Structure formats: C-alpha cells, structure tokens
C-alpha cells in the first residue's frame with residue numbers, strides 16, 4: 001500500500017475490530033492515552049470507539065501534521081474528520097537524526113516495525129517528543145463540533161491499530177516518510193564514518209529492547225537446520241608477521257577443530273533419544289594432544305604436539321594412529337600395560353580357546369600383561385580392561401594398532417586379515 005517515498009500514505013478501511021482493544025503495543029497505548037487525557041467528554045470517546053469497532057472508519061490518510069478519514073454514522077451519512085498533530089521542526093529532526101544515527105539498534109527495531117522505549121527516551125533527551133501528550137491531538141470535523149466528536153475519536157482509535165502495525169506512521173505524522181528518514185540516516189552515517197572510527201558509529205541493541213522485540217521476531221526453525229559441514233574459520237595469515245609466540249597456523253587449526261567438534265555436538269544433541277552424553281568424555285591434556293595429532297595437523301603443528309607431550313615424532317604418529325581406532329581407550333591399549341587378575345586371565349584364555357573352530361585356531365603365545373601374539377604371524381591381540389580385543393600388527397619393528405576393537409578375539413583378528421587383503 002506504500003513504497004515509503006511519498007509524504008502521504010493511505011490505509012484501506014479495516015474490518016470491524018474483534019475482541020482485544022485497539023492498541024496492543026506500548027506506543028499505541030500512549031497514543032490512545034493522549035486522546036483519552038485530552039477528551040473533555042468521555043461520552044464522545046465511547047461513541048467513537050464503538051464506531052471504530054464497527055468498522056465505520058473509511059480509508060485513513062496519513063500526512064505530515066494530519067490524519068484524515070471519512071467516518072460513517074449509523075444513518076449512513078459520512079463526516080470527514082481530521083486530527084492534527086504538530087510536525088517536528090527542521091531543528092528537531094536534525095537532533096533526532098543525530099541521535100538515531102548513533103543507535104543502530106533503534107533503527108533495526110523500527111524496521112522490524114517495533115518502537116523501542118529507548119528510542120522515545122533518547123529522542124526526548126534530545127528535546128524531541130515523538131509521541132503526543134495531553135492536548136497534542138487537535139480535532140477538526142465536518143460535523144461542526146468544536147472539540148473531540150465521535151468521528152475524530154473513531155479516527156484516533158483506528159490510527160492506534162495502524163500504529164501498532166507500523167510505528168513509521170507516527171514518524172510520517174511528525175513530518176518524515178520512512179524512505180526519506182532512512183536516506184537521511186544513511187547519509188549521516190556515511191558522513192560520520194569518514195570522521196570517526198567505524199566501530200564507534202555502530203552500537204548494539206539494549207537488552208530490554210531486544211527483549212521487547214521478542215514477539216515480533218520470527219520463531220526459530222524447529223529443529224534448527226544442521227550445517228552440512230563444519231564452518232571454516234577465518235584465515236589468520238596476513239602480510240604482517242604475528243606477535244612473537246603467536247602461531248597463526250596452530251590457531252587456525254584449533255579454530256577448525258573447535259568448529260568440527262561443535263558440529264558433532266550439535267548432531268549428538270539433536271539426535272533422538274540423546275541424553276546429554278558428551279561427544280568425548282573429559283580428556284587429559286595429553287589425550288587431547290593425541291586427538292589433535294590424529295586430525296592430521298601438518299608437520300609443524302605435529303612437531304609442537306610431539307614436543308608438548310614428550311613423545312618422539314614417530315611415537316606421536318603411532319599414538320594418533322591408535323586414536324583413530326578407538327580414542328582414549330585405544331591410546332591406553334597402545335601405551336599402557338595392565339595385568340588382568342587371575343579370574344579375568346582365565347576368562348580370556350577360555351575365550352581365546354573357544355573363538356575359533358579347531359582347524360582355524362591360531363597358535364597364541366602369552367606376551368605378558370593382557371597381550372597374546374599369534375605365532376608365525378606379525379600379529380597380536382590386546383585385551384583392554386573393558387573386555388574388548390584390539391588387533392595389532394608388527395610394522396617396522398613396532399606393534400602398531402591396526403583396527404577397531406571387537407568383543408570377540410576372532411573378529412578382531414579377522415580385522416587384521418581383512419587389512420592384509
């Protein structure tokens with residue numbers, strides 16, 4: 001109904017109002033309060049409210065300083081009612097725009113068709129009254145009444161509904177259409193950016209404004225969409241060398257790792273039946289360093305991780321390889337020896353005896369702790385305290401983690417055979 005460039009806006013007649021009152025917003029109520037405080041005769045108000053509720057107010061024209069509509073009486077005759085409101089002077093607009101250009105949040109709220117209380121307060125501080133007060137609404141009507149009549153009252157009630165939907169209606173009455181107002185703000189903002197530091201001309205929204213705007217914000221999508229891939233962090237490499245001790249490459253790597261973990265947590269949190277199990281239980285610094293090494297961070301970062309965890313580079317590579325087969329548990333199987341108690345030993349031996357049919361059963365030799373080496377093959381099975389079997393293969397003289405664990409030793413060893421294929 002309006003492209004915002006003109007100085008007059010016309011709003012089609014609204015259907016009869018149902019249920020709730022005429023003003024839902026705080027600024028709409030302030031508008032009605034000005035009307036009601038001004039009226040000398042509350043009977044006129046009542047009649048006007050009834051006429052507005054019945055849909056007797058025709059199209060409303062809003063112009064600087066004036067609102068107008070034809071209001072139909074019950075006998076079918078119409079009266080032209082006008083309500084006048086003082087326009088702001090050039091000097092007042094100048095102060096208002098100066099204030100608003102400093103408050104990005106105010107304008108953002110207005111564009112959301114919301115009038116933040118702070119906008120009105122800040123304007124008042126700048127000596128600009130936006131909302132009408134007592135005596136500010138001046139009625140004129142073709143019915144000849146010298147004061148408020150039902151027609152002009154009905155018009156004011158109807159305009160409260162329009163104000164609810166769009167606070168720019170008030171600013172137009174005060175003298176500026178939306179487009180002109182935004183153009184002037186932009187011009188001022190651009191002029192100011194030349195002189196000021198850019199961050200000084202931008203300010204956020206007050207918490208109470210954000211809170212007040214909560215009802216006009218669209219609801220969050222439910223469930224929130226999952227990103228297809230983790231976000232890519234900012235590249236930190238610049239022509240300027242970083243400060244001493246700052247490793248830009250390592251920071252980029254850590255930021256990428258954080259993004260990937262955040263996405264995994266999101267997936268976990270959104271999966272049905274999720275019970276707030278952490279993606280990874282709390283890791284020690286050493287475990288976390290191995291986890292990072294397993295992500296393949298490149299030579300320089302891997303060297304730092306090795307030094308930081310007191311490992312040779314080859315040891316760190318082995319640890320990272322273990323990590324990929326089963327996280328912290330796998331790392332412990334690689335680097336820590338444990339001795340099962342007598343009962344666990346017996347159960348393990350029984351399981352090793354039962355897991356294969358006689359002709360396929362490999363010859364196993366206890367290698368100390370919870371490890372069994374396959375005789376005649378560079379293969380080993382390791383038992384972890386949680387009862388899982390981990391396949392190992394000898395490679396370049398080192399026992400190397402070679403696959404995910406299994407509850408069944410034969411299945412774990414089959415993993416090795418599969419790898420050999």
Ligand SMILES: [Zn+2]
Pocket residue numbers: 079081141142143144145149150151152
């Ligand atoms: Zn009248």
